[in-house]
Amino acid sequence: MKTRALHITTTSIRVFMILFWAWVALDKLWDLQSFRMALTKQPFPDWWAGILxxxxxxxxxxxxxxxxxxxxxxxxLILPDPFFLSAILLTVFTIYIGLGVAGLYAQKPCGCASVLSRLSWGWHLVVNLLLLFLSILGWYLSGPTTPMAKSKRYKKQVVLFPVRSLLLSTPIYAIILERVKKYKMRFAVFPAGPVQFKL
Structure with missing residues (x-):
């Protein structure tokens, strides 16, 4: 039962974060000009706006x-954990908003998604902290050290064809097969007398 609850929690966080990040990204792409204008009003160099x-x-x-x-x-194997990337991005956003709440910026423009731009900076910080918590929780629950992942692991792994032995045996088999094809055996199945070879 505990594994089922962990699976439901992880999947729910995953679906929520998919919806959140898709909504935020598509909102920025939908109104690209206003997003660019909001970035030029931020307290960092204007050339960053063209990149960001x-x-x-x-x-x-x-x-x-x-x-x-x-x-x-x-x-x-290849790509990083999406919850980890989400946590990094939300940490950057949360630090930026936290500095704005602390009063380090003269003006506080928001280049966020349409609904979040209507929030005050204090509430925006609270929302970002909640999203950061969800990303870290999803990262913990989907990682290899979770109780759910540990319960699925076997004590001993059964490997039928280890990759190392396949990589070694395939070229050796090809060499042997080539030699056998080169020197064909020439004899009768049931010879009645001595067999003569023609060279």
Whole structure:
């Protein structure tokens, strides 16, 4: 029962984060000009706006894609954990908003999604902290050290064809097969007398 609850919790967080990041990225891409204008009003150099106007939505859509294919094993071999990427991005956003709440910026423009832009900076910080908590919780629950992952592991793995032996045996078999083809055996199945070879 505990494993089932962990699975439901992890899947619910995954679906919520897919919906959240897709909504945020598509909202930015839908109204690209106003997003670019909001970025130029931020307290950092204007040349960052040209980079961030495409980089942020692409990273957010990348997180959506990684969260969507999260059940495939190949993701763990090549690509980073999407919950970890989400937590990093939300940490950057939360620090930025926290500095704004602390009063380090003269003006506080928001380049966020349409509904979040109506929130005050204090509430925006609370929402980001909740989203950061969900990302970290999803990262913990979907990681290899969770109780759910430990319960699925076997004590001893049964490997029928180890990759190392396949990599070694295939070329050796090909060499032996080539030699056998080169020197064909020339004899009768049931010889009545001595067999003569023609060379």
């Amino acid at each position: 106007v495409w980089l942020l939505p692409l990273v957010e859509m990348g997180i959506v894609a990684l969260l969507a294919i999260g059940s495939f094993k190949i993701r763990k």
